Amino acid sequence: xxxxxxxxxxxxxxxxxxxAERLKPWAHITPIMSSRTLNERCGGSVVLKxxxxxxxxxxKFRGAMNALLQLEDAKRGIGVVTHSSxxxxxxxxxxxxxxxxxxxxxxxxTAPAIKHAATKGYGARIVSCxxxxxxxxxxxxxEIERHGYTLIHPFDNWQVIAGQGxxxxxxxxxxxxxxxxxxxxxxxxxxxxxxLAVKGRSPSTKVIGAEPKRADDAKRSLASGSIESSGxxxxxxxxxxxxxxxxxxxxxxxxxxxxxxxxxxxxxxTMRFLWxxxxxxxxxxxxxxxxxxxxxxxxxxxxxVGIIISGGNVDLEPLFQALATKxxxxxx
Amino acid sequence: xxxxxxxxxxxxxxxxxxxAERLKPWAHITPIMSSRTLNERCGGSVVLKxxxxxxxxxxKFRGAMNALLQLEDAKRGIGVVTHSSxxxxxxxxxxxxxxxxxxxxxxxxTAPAIKHAATKGYGARIVSCxxxxxxxxxxxxxEIERHGYTLIHPFDNWQVIAGQGxxxxxxxxxxxxxxxxxxxxxxxxxxxxxxLAVKGRSPSTKVIGAEPKRADDAKRSLASGSIESSGxxxxxxxxxxxxxxxxxxxxxxxxxxxxxxxxxxxxxxTMRFLWxxxxxxxxxxxxxxxxxxxxxxxxxxxxxVGIIISGGNVDLEPLFQALATKxxxxxx
Numbered sequence: 204x205x206x207x208x209x210x211x212x213x214x215x216x217x218x219x220x221x222x223a224e225r226l227k228p229w230a231h232i233t234p235i236m237s238s239r240t241l242n243e244r245c246g247g248s249v250v251l252k253x254x255x256x257x258x259x260x261x262x263k264f265r266g267a268m269n270a271l272l273q274l275e276d277a278k279r280g281i282g283v284v285t286h287s288s289x290x291x292x293x294x295x296x297x298x299x300x301x302x303x304x305x306x307x308x309x310x311x312x313t314a315p316a317i318k319h320a321a322t323k324g325y326g327a328r329i330v331s332c333x334x335x336x337x338x339x340x341x342x343x344x345x346e347i348e349r350h351g352y353t354l355i356h357p358f359d360n361w362q363v364i365a366g367q368g369x370x371x372x373x374x375x376x377x378x379x380x381x382x383x384x385x386x387x388x389x390x391x392x393x394x395x396x397x398x399l400a401v402k403g404r405s406p407s408t409k410v411i412g413a414e415p416k417r418a419d420d421a422k423r424s425l426a427s428g429s430i431e432s433s434g435x436x437x438x439x440x441x442x443x444x445x446x447x448x449x450x451x452x453x454x455x456x457x458x459x460x461x462x463x464x465x466x467x468x469x470x471x472x473t474m475r476f477l478w479x480x481x482x483x484x485x486x487x488x489x490x491x492x493x494x495x496x497x498x499x500x501x502x503x504x505x506x507x508v509g510i511i512i513s514g515g516n517v518d519l520e521p522l523f524q525a526l527a528t529k530x531x532x533x534x535x
Numbered sequence: 536x537x538x539x540x541x542x543x544x545x546x547x548x549x550x551x552x553x554x555a556e557r558l559k560p561w562a563h564i565t566p567i568m569s570s571r572t573l574n575e576r577c578g579g580s581v582v583l584k585x586x587x588x589x590x591x592x593x594x595k596f597r598g599a600m601n602a603l604l605q606l607e608d609a610k611r612g613i614g615v616v617t618h619s620s621x622x623x624x625x626x627x628x629x630x631x632x633x634x635x636x637x638x639x640x641x642x643x644x645t646a647p648a649i650k651h652a653a654t655k656g657y658g659a660r661i662v663s664c665x666x667x668x669x670x671x672x673x674x675x676x677x678e679i680e681r682h683g684y685t686l687i688h689p690f691d692n693w694q695v696i697a698g699q700g701x702x703x704x705x706x707x708x709x710x711x712x713x714x715x716x717x718x719x720x721x722x723x724x725x726x727x728x729x730x731l732a733v734k735g736r737s738p739s740t741k742v743i744g745a746e747p748k749r750a751d752d753a754k755r756s757l758a759s760g761s762i763e764s765s766g767x768x769x770x771x772x773x774x775x776x777x778x779x780x781x782x783x784x785x786x787x788x789x790x791x792x793x794x795x796x797x798x799x800x801x802x803x804x805t806m807r808f809l810w811x812x813x814x815x816x817x818x819x820x821x822x823x824x825x826x827x828x829x830x831x832x833x834x835x836x837x838x839x840v841g842i843i844i845s846g847g848n849v850d851l852e853p854l855f856q857a858l859a860t861k862x863x864x865x866x867x
Contacts, residue, residue: 234566255814439862467862475855482587482816482847515814522854523807530771530799 213454214361216403219368219396222269226369229268229301233257233370235377238480245496247503250381252374255485255515259321262370262513263294263357266392269366270355271298279304284352286339288314289442290514291357296325307352309342315518358392359448368396374509375401381408383503385492386511388412388421388462389443391451393513398458411501412455412462413492415440415470421447421455422462439470442488442513463501465494473497477512484515545786546693548735551700551728554601558701561600561633565589565702567709570812577828579835582713584706587817587847591653594702594845595626595689598724601698602687603630611636616684618671620646621774622846623689628657639684641674649850690724691780700728702843707733710841713740717824717833718843720744720753720794721775723783725845730790743833744787744794745824747772747802753779753787754794771802774820774845795833797826805829809844816847 233256241249254262271283282305285295292308299306306327310319311334323329332342346352356363370393371384384401388394394412401408414421418440420433424447433446447455465473474490476497477483489512495501496508565588573581586594603615614637617627624640631638638659642651643666655661664674678684688695702725703716716733720726726744733740746753750772752765756779765778779787797805806822808829809815821844827833828840 471858478851484814519810526803
């Protein structure tokens with residue numbers, strides 16, 4: 204489902220600078236955080252950029268908003284379409300609501316009810332499809348043909364990539380020079396944007412992508428020199444199951460220093476560490492980027508390291524269901 | 536277990552001002568937060584003071600540290616004792632570790648292993664006892680007799696109360712004038728300190744305590760004019776099961792405008808709202824103070840309202856156990 208109609212001519216750090224200006228009235232400047240315990244554990248100085256506090260609870264708002272803010276007037280009235288069962292769906296829905304642009308989201312009927320409700324809550328129209336790539340692509344094509352919508356791809360879109368790059372842009376302003384920056388990589392929008400922002404401003408800063416070991420397609424893609432499929436990996440990091448796109452891969456292969464991986468138990472242990480020590484909700488996909496530092500897989504002794512916490516959207520239903528069962532059974 | 540040896544002569548807002556100065560090198564200045572959704576829901580302008588980001592994950596560090604910083608040299612070498620299975624145990628243990636003062640904590644053997652481990656991790660010596668008031672008092676008396684320790688009561692101690700009052704002191708600096716301030720009330724240390732700080736600086740600001748409906752002893756105490764027992768209430772708000780002390784009651788009855796209550800289901804719904812919307816871990820005892828505003832039990836339309844989020848220490852073991860069972864069963 205790569206949008207091959209859009210030329211692959213790249214963007215550069217100026218596009219990210221402009222996106223940062225463009226997003227100022229709309230996106231939150233999210234806080235950065237650190238912890239003594241994390242620094243003691245890894246021997247470095249680690250700063251987290253907390254996009255879990257961004258609107259819709261994830262960095263994805265930046266890319267979606269940056270794309271819609273640049274949509275031509277004629278296309279604004281007609282509307283946009285995307286396919287996503289995750290954060291991009293909510294991000295595009297909110298961006299559309301704020302700018303009064305109709306949004307259609309193609310979502311597999313297996314998507315959690317909570318994501319469906321959240322997307323609909325922002326006023327998007329939802330089209331259900333079978334949970335296969337073919338069904339998803341057919342549904343999107345059908346919506347474009349019928350309504351003339353503009354496709355806003357979740358990651359393989361230059362304006363989306365530029366928007367995601369504003370996280371790192373802001374991070375450098377807040378944290379100062381970094382020896383290394385890490386972020387998770389699924390489709391690669393965040394990593395590509397991060398790499399362009401960081402290498403454009405600070406070429407000596409190492410840019411590292413992190414992905415689940417069970418979905419190590421970015422690592423394999425860099426090794427082979429062409430886009431490898433992630434298959435349908437069974438990982439708790441639900442935002443990182445996707446393969447790279449042509450645009451994100453072209454940026455990542457030229458601007459990213461390495462890809463590191465984390466096992467499922469490392470992801471869970473790291474997520475718990477972040478919840479307990481930082482008292483914040485961090486989604487599994489974000490824990491993937493902290494795990495190599497916390498476990499020591501990636502040595503960072505005496506380095507200043509920035510890590511992007513991509514989001515905080517976790518389905519809390521099972522936890523609160525269990526608490527309700529324990530505490531509400533005997534009435535008030 | 537009220538420390539009747541200490542005179543009940545009250546403290547005032549100057550003691551809190553001094554405590555704030557004294558704590559500056561030690562305690563975090565915790566952030567304040569707000570949310571469009573919360574404001575839309577209640578019609579007011581609500582600001583949360585996030586003591587879940589305080590050291591040891593709760594405001595209790597302030598009171599314990601303020602008490603230990605004022606301990607006479609001769610008593611420092613001997614050490615201190617307290618009884619707590621909750622946040623005060625960790626708070627005193629950390630304060631003692633930072634100041635090199637021996638700390639002994641009497642804890643019922645039924646206390647969760649995680650609290651036991653955390654307190655021990657800060658270097659405190661733990662004495663186990665039966666989970667009854669009589670056993671706890673006997674164990675503390677025994678430790679004082681044997682070692683000459685100074686008792687640092689979890690809430691019925693003026694230095695502890697002054698320390699807890701620095702939360703509101705800092706909050707007013709950050710948020711500006713407030714029409715109303717809410718905080719949870721268990722033993723009453725936080726509410727008493729808050730009332731002294733707020734009424735001392737801004738007499739027209741309403742000070743409201745919040746407690747579980749199932750542990751409404753503070754409300755009953757204000758109504759009857761003497762300390763009523765909370766009994767052994769079955770509430771998820773584990774920090775608020777205690778009754779008031781003589782010192783906290785004396786401050787609260789003269790400086791607090793009202794006590795409001797929340798049912799168990801309101802507490803749970805509010806806790807979930809805070810986790811989902813603010814992406815932060817908030818303990819049930821803190822949700823108690825937000826619930827009356829979120830549900831509308833306490834009308835706040837057009838008011839500027841400050842609410843103290845007292846802590847973020849929640850046992851995450853059941854949640855992460857469930858996630859591990861779901862995701863780690865088939866190995867890496």
